[in-house]
Amino acid sequence: MMNRGTNHPAVEVVNVTKTYRVGHTDYPALRGVSFKIEKGELASIIGPSGSGKSTVLNLIGALDPPTSGKIFVDGVNLRKLNEDQLALLRNRKIGFVYQSFNLIQRLTSIENVEMPLIARGTPEKIRRIRASHLLKMMGLGNKLNKKPTELSGGEQQRVAIARALVAEPAIVIADEPTGNLDSKTTMEILNLVTQMNRAKGITFVLVTHNMEVAEMTHRIISIRDGLVEKEQVLHRLDSFTNEAKAIVPPIPVQPQTREPAPYTSPVLITHR
Amino acid sequence: MLKLAYKALADRKVRSVLTILGITIGSAIILSLIASSSGLSAGITSNIQKTGANILTIRNSGGFFSAGATNTYQLSQTDVSYLEGLAHVIDAYPYYSYSGSVVSGGSTLSTTVVGINLAALPVLYNGLTAAQGSIPLSGDVTAAVVGWDIANPVSGTPIGLHQMVQMTVSGTGGAKTGGTPLSVLANAILKQYGTALSSNVDDTVFISFQAAALLAKTAYFTGIYVVVDNTADVTAVQNTITAHYGSNVRVISPGTVLSSLQSITGQLTVFLGAIGAVSLFIATVGIVNTMYVSVMERTKEIGIFKAIGYRPRQIMAMFLTEAALTGVIGGVAGLILGYALSFLMGGELAGSTLSFGRGGFGHGGVGSASAVVPVFSTELIIFALTFPVLLATVAGLYPAWRGSRMNAVAALKYE
Numbered sequence: 001m002m003n004r005g006t007n008h009p010a011v012e013v014v015n016v017t018k019t020y021r022v023g024h025t026d027y028p029a030l031r032g033v034s035f036k037i038e039k040g041e042l043a044s045i046i047g048p049s050g051s052g053k054s055t056v057l058n059l060i061g062a063l064d065p066p067t068s069g070k071i072f073v074d075g076v077n078l079r080k081l082n083e084d085q086l087a088l089l090r091n092r093k094i095g096f097v098y099q100s101f102n103l104i105q106r107l108t109s110i111e112n113v114e115m116p117l118i119a120r121g122t123p124e125k126i127r128r129i130r131a132s133h134l135l136k137m138m139g140l141g142n143k144l145n146k147k148p149t150e151l152s153g154g155e156q157q158r159v160a161i162a163r164a165l166v167a168e169p170a171i172v173i174a175d176e177p178t179g180n181l182d183s184k185t186t187m188e189i190l191n192l193v194t195q196m197n198r199a200k201g202i203t204f205v206l207v208t209h210n211m212e213v214a215e216m217t218h219r220i221i222s223i224r225d226g227l228v229e230k231e232q233v234l235h236r237l238d239s240f241t242n243e244a245k246a247i248v249p250p251i252p253v254q255p256q257t258r259e260p261a262p263y264t265s266p267v268l269i270t271h272r
Numbered sequence: 273m274l275k276l277a278y279k280a281l282a283d284r285k286v287r288s289v290l291t292i293l294g295i296t297i298g299s300a301i302i303l304s305l306i307a308s309s310s311g312l313s314a315g316i317t318s319n320i321q322k323t324g325a326n327i328l329t330i331r332n333s334g335g336f337f338s339a340g341a342t343n344t345y346q347l348s349q350t351d352v353s354y355l356e357g358l359a360h361v362i363d364a365y366p367y368y369s370y371s372g373s374v375v376s377g378g379s380t381l382s383t384t385v386v387g388i389n390l391a392a393l394p395v396l397y398n399g400l401t402a403a404q405g406s407i408p409l410s411g412d413v414t415a416a417v418v419g420w421d422i423a424n425p426v427s428g429t430p431i432g433l434h435q436m437v438q439m440t441v442s443g444t445g446g447a448k449t450g451g452t453p454l455s456v457l458a459n460a461i462l463k464q465y466g467t468a469l470s471s472n473v474d475d476t477v478f479i480s481f482q483a484a485a486l487l488a489k490t491a492y493f494t495g496i497y498v499v500v501d502n503t504a505d506v507t508a509v510q511n512t513i514t515a516h517y518g519s520n521v522r523v524i525s526p527g528t529v530l531s532s533l534q535s536i537t538g539q540l541t542v543f544l545g546a547i548g549a550v551s552l553f554i555a556t557v558g559i560v561n562t563m564y565v566s567v568m569e570r571t572k573e574i575g576i577f578k579a580i581g582y583r584p585r586q587i588m589a590m591f592l593t594e595a596a597l598t599g600v601i602g603g604v605a606g607l608i609l610g611y612a613l614s615f616l617m618g619g620e621l622a623g624s625t626l627s628f629g630r631g632g633f634g635h636g637g638v639g640s641a642s643a644v645v646p647v648f649s650t651e652l653i654i655f656a657l658t659f660p661v662l663l664a665t666v667a668g669l670y671p672a673w674r675g676s677r678m679n680a681v682a683a684l685k686y687e
């Protein structure tokens with residue numbers, strides 16, 4: 001599933017355009033975008049609203065096909081997949097986290113987390129074990145059977161993150177995951193994300209317009225007017241997690257299953 | 273999957289309940305109609321079949337529908353001889369039939385008095401046996417075979433074996449007014465039997481042919497029972513007799529009665545079933561509507577399912593499961609409601625056929641006063657449980673398909 005031992009990036013976007021047609025008018029959302037996100041990275045995509053960052057997210061999330069260009073997720077060329085195969089890829093390789101949590105309101109926390117496993121036919125016993133284990137890791141051990149309406153925003157987002165992680169995806173795409181949360185909860189969630197990133201080697205792609213959040217990641221891809229304006233690879237910023245640890249007790253770290261992404265000296269890549 | 277479907281339905285309780293109610297009512301109506309009309313048909317069939325399919329009843333045509341008609345043909349010993357001489361005829365038993373009343377312990381019971389060769393009773397009435405005593409084989413003029421209801425009246429003193437039975441018989445040839453008193457000895461008390469040969473055996477006192485002839489003071493019979501050797505030859509014998517007598521007599525065969533009654537009940541079933549089918553159809557349109565609204569309302573949810581990696585056919589299956597579950601609940605509820613409803617209807621049907629029976633067959637009546645017992649065959653139950661599920665699933669197809677085809681990005685944006 002994780003394609004261990006192969007050397008392709010987690011996400012590779014090659015010269016991608018996306019044009020939306022409304023009536024007889026074409027609106028170019030992306031006008032030739034290329035970037036890579038390495039395995040195990042915690043990356044961010046930033047840009048003002050209308051820049052095309054959400055479009056990028058939908059494209060690398062295999063929810064929408066590009067107008068032209070190629071997208072590889074964990075080495076798989078999305079263009080070669082039919083609808084069923086795309087669904088399967090989303091189920092196995094991609095986890096989604098949204099600003100508005102997007103939990104199913106009538107289901108409990110644990111049931112929400114189980115949903116991706118139901119889609120792939122995992123037996124109920126195993127689903128339960130995995131979902132409850134993840135929720136306990138997220139500090140929600142006592143909220144397994146609560147419905148989203150009975151949870152705070154931060155708790156709902158943690159359920160959503162557990163749902164994104166339960167299928168052990170190669171990448172987790174998070175669209176403004178802290179956009180609806182206060183600053184304390186934002187730190188909690190970001191701490192959780194970095195811990196998961198390090199402990200499990202899961203690649204995270206955060207879409208945000210919050211520069212402070214972006215600066216806590218390894219790679220920042222800035223998008224403006226449908227183009228990559230700037231791409232920065234930063235040092236790992238441990239200070240943020242230390243700061244957050246003061247607020248949130250650390251999550252017991254699982255034995256590392258994968259080498260963390262190699263980080264070299266800071267590089268600043270400026271496109272054009 | 274089933275649990276998810278259940279939760280989705282439970283989330284929209286009122287609407288789900290209303291949808292299910294539509295299916296329940298439609299299915300219950302169809303079910304109760306079919307069950308009670310096939311119960312009616314089965315009741316009639318079993319009553320007629322008690323007689324044995326090889327027995328023809330010959331009556332003069334006058335007394336049949338127009339009681340007071342004059343100058344009608346009268347059946348006599350000549351006719352018995354003629355009938356006995358026909359090919360395939362084993363025996364011909366003339367009989368007298370009168371209405372009368374039994375006085376027992378101060379209360380008076382209406383009864384039918386039938387004078388016939390008592391030894392022939394087991395031949396004419398399949399499975400007729402005595403609860404007490406034995407059916408006499410000789411032509412003893414004082415002998416009587418008493419029906420269960422006469423021997424065991426609801427109120428009053430039961431008639432015991434070998435006890436004197438005091439009766440008044442009216443409508444006999446010689447009697448003027450008030451009827452002729454008659455005393456006979458109860459040689460046998462019959463077990464409960466029901467209706468056969470167009471009379472209720474339980475309400476009947478059978479006396480010997482000789483006694484009835486003395487009472488009647490006439491050589492003309494009420495009718496003649498003809499026993500045919502083989503069921504297959506019944507129609508041929510019937511045709512011969514009809515050809516001989518023309519319109520002077522009426523030949524009643526169990527087959528003709530059965531087929532005409534079955535065609536009536538069959539038409540009834542089709543007609544009532546059609547009403548039920550219409551209501552089920554309306555319920556189905558209701559499911560289409562409910563499911564469609566449900567799919568549109570859950571656009572965002574569909575988007576989430578797509579993002580999580582549900583394939584289109586899984587999303588379709590999810591909605592179809594909901595629709596099918598609606599059908600399952602509606603079907604089971606419909607079966608229960610239909611079962612209850614059919615007993616109510618059974619009573620109504622019994623009431624209506626009673627008058628029909630009396631009009632057509634003189635005393636007794638084919639329908640009898642007992643309520644129609646609805647028949648729930650295995651096929652009917654299987655049908656009642658599967659058909660609503662099938663309908664609901666078909667109704668869910670289009671909405672579910674629409675849901676599965678939604679664009680994931682647009683669905684996720686939907687608020």
